[in-house]
Amino acid sequence: MSAITLTINGESKTITAPPMKRLLDVLREDLHLTGTKEGCGEGECGSCSVLMNGELVNSCLVPVLQAAGANVCTIEGVAVEGRLDAVQQCFLEEGGAQCGICTPGMILATHHLLDKYPQPTMAQIQEGLAGNLCRCTGYKRIFNAVESCAKKSHA
Amino acid sequence: MRSNVSQYDLIAPGSLAAVLNALADSPGEFTPIAGGTELMVALGAGRLEAKKLVSLWGIPELRFIEVSEDAVTIGAGTTFTDLRRHPVIASDFTLLAQAASWTGSIANQNRGTLGGNCVNASPAADSPPALLVYEAELTLISASGARKVPYGKFHLGYKKTMLRPDELLYSIQLKRNFSGYVSYARKVGTRNAQAISKVAIAALARVHGGVIEEIRLGAASLRETPARLVATELALTRRSVDAELGPTIAAARTALAGECRPIDDIRSTAKYRAAVAGNLVEEFLRGL
Numbered sequence: 320m321s322a323i324t325l326t327i328n329g330e331s332k333t334i335t336a337p338p339m340k341r342l343l344d345v346l347r348e349d350l351h352l353t354g355t356k357e358g359c360g361e362g363e364c365g366s367c368s369v370l371m372n373g374e375l376v377n378s379c380l381v382p383v384l385q386a387a388g389a390n391v392c393t394i395e396g397v398a399v400e401g402r403l404d405a406v407q408q409c410f411l412e413e414g415g416a417q418c419g420i421c422t423p424g425m426i427l428a429t430h431h432l433l434d435k436y437p438q439p440t441m442a443q444i445q446e447g448l449a450g451n452l453c454r455c456t457g458y459k460r461i462f463n464a465v466e467s468c469a470k471k472s473h474a
Numbered sequence: 475m476r477s478n479v480s481q482y483d484l485i486a487p488g489s490l491a492a493v494l495n496a497l498a499d500s501p502g503e504f505t506p507i508a509g510g511t512e513l514m515v516a517l518g519a520g521r522l523e524a525k526k527l528v529s530l531w532g533i534p535e536l537r538f539i540e541v542s543e544d545a546v547t548i549g550a551g552t553t554f555t556d557l558r559r560h561p562v563i564a565s566d567f568t569l570l571a572q573a574a575s576w577t578g579s580i581a582n583q584n585r586g587t588l589g590g591n592c593v594n595a596s597p598a599a600d601s602p603p604a605l606l607v608y609e610a611e612l613t614l615i616s617a618s619g620a621r622k623v624p625y626g627k628f629h630l631g632y633k634k635t636m637l638r639p640d641e642l643l644y645s646i647q648l649k650r651n652f653s654g655y656v657s658y659a660r661k662v663g664t665r666n667a668q669a670i671s672k673v674a675i676a677a678l679a680r681v682h683g684g685v686i687e688e689i690r691l692g693a694a695s696l697r698e699t700p701a702r703l704v705a706t707e708l709a710l711t712r713r714s715v716d717a718e719l720g721p722t723i724a725a726a727r728t729a730l731a732g733e734c735r736p737i738d739d740i741r742s743t744a745k746y747r748a749a750v751a752g753n754l755v756e757e758f759l760r761g762l
């Protein structure tokens with residue numbers, strides 16, 4: 320077991336866990352942040368996506384010791400004072416979320432994308448979200464949500 | 475079956491020297507883990523054999539891109555995202571930039587490293603064909619010193635490399651002398667993002683007066699290691715790519731059929747791979 324300190328959604332946390340425990344399991348089991356989902360457990364689906372030091376990563380492939388000292392942002396850290404942020408609001412308005420399993424990952428992937436490309440082309444949107452699979456929406460509404468968010472922040 | 479994580483140990487000494495000492499002190503005991511995009515998948519599937527790991531993630535001495543007038547040296551811990559963001563990789567080494575851009579999703583590129591791609595030594599990996607045609611030189615490092623080896627000699631057999639248990643891949647050096655070359659890369663897989671290739675080719679050629687002066691073909695999934703297609707290169711050297719391409723293409727296909735040894739697996743069949751490889755080489759030749 321190792322004592323590991325990391326910053327989660329702006330708060331410093333110290334947990335005791337086996338160093339190879341997946342960041343995903345530490346978030347869900349040790350920190351009770353169950354917004355981060357597990358789809359495949361092998362890096363294919365993106366439902367476990369979080370931001371680690373501002374970079375999008377699949378938390379199912381990060382041993383928690385490698386997140387020591389890092390700044391991790393999960394879906395729980397996206398809303399501002401209990402109010403949906405702009406990306407979440409656009410997903411809601413455009414019907415970009417249905418069952419919700421892919422949604423936390425999609426939202427964080429969208430944040431990462433819009434940080435890099437505030438006015439993304441459709442090709443950039445598709446590439447940025449290609450690691451996030453959705454079984455419900457058919458993607459069109461998700462792309463609409465991202466476009467709408469980019470447009471609003473520009474306006 | 476998921477592995478029981480409490481049976482695994484991971485240390486993160488934080489500096490290159492400390493990692494090398496750990497490897498030297500107990501030879502064969504520690505397995506390096508960089509971005510974990512191979513090893514953590516193995517862990518999840520219950521097939522990670524190594525029980526003790528040493529982390530290379532976040533070691534600054536391994537994550538760098540150093541540019542000089544005549545070469546670029548890339549630290550083994552450089553991620554695919556780092557490669558894609560670098561202007562000299564984009565301008566001088568398009569085949570590598572291309573390979574980085576199609577190595578899994580953005581999240582995968584943010585963690586996966588060039589060193590991990592080489593040392594993992596999958597015959598299907600995306601960067602090796604590019605590194606083979608650029609004739610990269612590797613620096614391997616251990617507590618007792620460093621040695622340089624041509625990348626073309628690194629892969630010894632299926633998933634077998636020259637690396638000793640006490641060694642790390644330290645860096646990958648590319649010479650900046652490809653300005654007069656035409657380059658070509660194509661990956662054929664189930665879909666663009668994520669999918670490991672069925673077949674991939676990275677190629678360079680120098681053509682003068684309608685004649686191929688030099689040609690280099692790197693391939694994924696056509697032999698048991700990432701490999702140059704040397705017989706096909708030889709068959710194409712000094713061939714004409716002017717109006718009458720027929721004989722040139724025929725020579726390429728014959729040589730290729732003789733040297734490629736694809737396999738049947740879950741991603742594709744040997745027959746399909748051989749056919750597609752021929753088509754890719756033809757596509758490259760038609761573009762010259």
Ligand SMILES: Cc1cc2nc3c(=O)[nH]c(=O)nc-3n(C[C@H](O)[C@H](O)[C@H](O)COP(=O)(O)OP(=O)(O)OC[C@H]3O[C@@H](n4cnc5c(N)ncnc54)[C@H](O)[C@@H]3O)c2cc1C
Nearest residue numbers: 362508509510511512513550578586587590591599600643
């Ligand atoms: C969803 C998904 C999609 C993928 N798609 C692709 C793809 O399209 N194309 C492709 O080529 N790959 C793909 N991969 C595989 C993987 O991302 C790459 O092989 C990546 O480069 C591995 O790097 P890493 O740092 O994550 O390796 P790790 O898992 O950390 O390590 C891999 C191996 O390399 C060794 N190693 C790592 N660094 C060093 C070093 N410096 N010295 C000595 N040994 C070292 C480790 O001991 C281990 O044996 C994919 C993986 C996933 C999960």
Ligand code: FES
Nearest residue numbers: 358359360365379
């Ligand atoms: S659960 Fe991590 S990528 Fe699918």
Ligand code: FES
Nearest residue numbers: 417418453454455
């Ligand atoms: S909303 Fe159900 S998986 Fe995307």
